[in-house]
Amino acid sequence: MKILITGCCGFIGFNISKYLLDKGFKIIGVDNLNDYYNVKIKKERLKEIRKYKNFKFNKLDISNNKQLKKIFVKNKINTVINLAAQAGVRYSIDNPRKYLLSNTVGFYNILENSRIKSIKNLIFASSSSVYGDKSKFPIKETDNLNPKNFYGLTKKNNEEMAETYSNLYKMNICGLRFFTVYGEWGRPDMFMLKYINSKKKFNLFNKGEHYRDFTYIKDVNLIFYKLLKKRLKGYNIFNVCSNNPIKITKIIEKINSYLDKKNMKINKLGLQRADVIKTHGDNKRIKKTLKFRDFTSIDDGILSLIDWYKSKI
Ligand SMILES: NC(=O)c1ccc[n+]([C@@H]2O[C@H](COP(=O)([O-])OP(=O)(O)OC[C@H]3O[C@@H](n4cnc5c(N)ncnc54)[C@H](O)[C@@H]3O)[C@@H](O)[C@H]2O)c1
Numbered sequence: 001m002k003i004l005i006t007g008c009c010g011f012i013g014f015n016i017s018k019y020l021l022d023k024g025f026k027i028i029g030v031d032n033l034n035d036y037y038n039v040k041i042k043k044e045r046l047k048e049i050r051k052y053k054n055f056k057f058n059k060l061d062i063s064n065n066k067q068l069k070k071i072f073v074k075n076k077i078n079t080v081i082n083l084a085a086q087a088g089v090r091y092s093i094d095n096p097r098k099y100l101l102s103n104t105v106g107f108y109n110i111l112e113n114s115r116i117k118s119i120k121n122l123i124f125a126s127s128s129s130v131y132g133d134k135s136k137f138p139i140k141e142t143d144n145l146n147p148k149n150f151y152g153l154t155k156k157n158n159e160e161m162a163e164t165y166s167n168l169y170k171m172n173i174c175g176l177r178f179f180t181v182y183g184e185w186g187r188p189d190m191f192m193l194k195y196i197n198s199k200k201k202f203n204l205f206n207k208g209e210h211y212r213d214f215t216y217i218k219d220v221n222l223i224f225y226k227l228l229k230k231r232l233k234g235y236n237i238f239n240v241c242s243n244n245p246i247k248i249t250k251i252i253e254k255i256n257s258y259l260d261k262k263n264m265k266i267n268k269l270g271l272q273r274a275d276v277i278k279t280h281g282d283n284k285r286i287k288k289t290l291k292f293r294d295f296t297s298i299d300d301g302i303l304s305l306i307d308w309y310k311s312k313i
Contacts, residue, residue: 001228002026004077006062006110007084009033011187012125012178012220014045016081019221020228021052028075030068031084032061036091037189045185062106072113079228082110082124088189089129089274092151103154111165121172123227124162127155128179128213128241128279137245138282141177141237149274159237166235174232176223179241179281183217183301184308191248195255196309202264206271208249211278213241216301226290241281242295254299258306
């Protein structure tokens with residue numbers, strides 16, 4: 001099986017690429033290596049996966065169809081995993097165009113090239129951000145979508161385009177609504193690593209009163225592997241979450257028990273207008289479909305993340 005993975009130098013794309021390369025899959029990776037966060041970590045991730053003979057890299061932007069098309073034409077790809085996107089909720093307040101280009105135009109290019117080349121399986125990243133603020137939990141896949149920010153809107157739009165393509169052209173497409181993924185090689189712009197990396201001062205929005213349904217990266221790897229084996233037909237959408245919301249202040253306590261943060265000043269701020277208060281997803285659908293074992297506990301996940309962090313400093 002030859003798999004195209006877009007966003008392979010990103011947090012999730014890198015982890016999945018490495019996991020699948022270890023299992024012997026042939027992977028074509030693409031990424032534009034943008035500087036939304038420090039490019040150094042993206043290059044380090046790339047260096048790791050470049051060690052594999054079954055990996056080939058192409059630096060390109062998926063919103064550039066001329067470049068993307070060449071990849072589909074030159075390679076006998078049968079599966080596409082689209083993770084390239086402008087991520088981040090807060091950044092979308094001031095930079096909506098970046099989301100429109102990478103997430104909407106880019107994803108359209110992925111869909112269209114996959115259709116032309118009769119790709120057997122397409123899996124793409126959506127987000128819990130499609131739901132917006134909810135009052136009833138856990139959130140089910142069938143609940144209404146009311147994104148609160150432009151990022152979530154582009155993901156909702158991806159889902160609509162994907163479902164239409166699947167119905168119209170009989171394509172097998174699967175969307176994954178990730179809920180706050182964390183773990184080794186994580187994103188420095190996201191809460192956990194941002195806090196871990198901070199030395200003296202930390203801006204804590206909504207005084208840390210948010211709840212997030214944290215999902216450990218190795219569970220995500222396994223979900224992708226099971227999905228590749230399962231080859232679901234038609235259009236499918238899943239929540240990918242641990243069904244265990246945790247308050248941000250609790251996460252801070254857990255991290256503090258491993259790292260010396262005595263001299264850190266926490267600057268308690270108000271709610272950021274693009275942020276939702278709570279995420280808590282129902283994960284019955286994915287568990288049942290993939291016969292997935294229990295999700296990793298937050299304590300085990302944080303411990304692995306801290307071990308990795310200590311090995312890097
Ligand atoms: N990490 C999470 O908790 C989370 C939650 C919900 C959804 N997601 C989605 O999962 C996917 C992966 O997220 P991540 O956390 O690994 O983010 P990331 O920013 O670490 O990875 C995205 C990668 O895609 C690349 N990229 C961005 N735009 C591109 C473009 N136009 N062309 C080519 N490459 C491009 C970036 O350089 C980056 O390496 C994204 O679609 C994101 O929206 C992530």
